[in-house]
Amino acid sequence: EVQLVESGGGLVQPGGSLRLSCAASGFTFSSYEMNWVRQAPGKGLEWVSYISSSGSTIYYADSVKGRFTISRDNAKNSLYLQMNSLRAEDTAVYYCASSGSYGSGAFDIWGQGTMVTVSS
C-alpha cells in the first residue's frame, strides 16, 4: 500500500524547535519529489517547502525561509522538516506530500498530517 506517515508534532513554546518526520512506503521514494504543506486551524492549505528526488533542489515559502530546513534520507525512505524559531503563526497540521507521478507539481500522495502547536 502506498503510504506516507508523519510524526514529530506536538506542543512547543514560541522560539522553540521541532523536527517532523515523514515515512514513506509502497513506492520508490527516491524517485519522487516531496513537499511539506500546512493547514492552520480552520484555514486553507499553505505550501511550505519542496525538495527534489535527489535533494539537490530545495525551495521554501517566504513565511518559513531561514527558520525551517527540509531534508530527506532516501536510504531510509524518509523526509524531514526541521523547524526552528517557531512562532504562534506556525501552528498548523503539517502534511507531507509527494509530487512526481503526474508531473507539473501535482501532489498525488498525502500523509494523514501531524499537528504542531506553538504556544506558551
Added chain:
Amino acid sequence: QSVLTQPPSVSGAPGQRVTISCTGSSSNIGAGYDVHWYQQLPGTAPKLLIYGNSNRPSGVPDRFSGSKSGTSASLAITGLQAEDEADYYCQSYDSSLSAPWVFGGGTKLTVL
C-alpha cells in the same frame, strides 16, 4: 490573500451540477501552468482530484471534471451527492514568487 482566488462557498442540491472557479493571473494560470484540484473531506487529508487541468487519477469518478481558459480554471461536479460535501482547493505554479507552488483559498461545497 491567496494568489489564486476561489469563491468561499458554493452549494447545490443532490443531483445538480455545480462549478468552482479558480482565478489567477498572467504569472500562474495565464502563463500556461497546469492547475490541479484537491478534495478535502472533513477531518481528513487532501486528496488529488484533478491533475494537469482536466485529468482524473484512477478511482476518481467521472462526475468530476476540470477545465482551464485564460487566467482561470474551473472544477465541475455533476450528479451532486451528499458525500461530495467537502472543501476544494486549486493549485498551480507561479513564476513571480520565490515560492513556486500556490493554493487557492479553498471553497466549501455544501450539498443541500
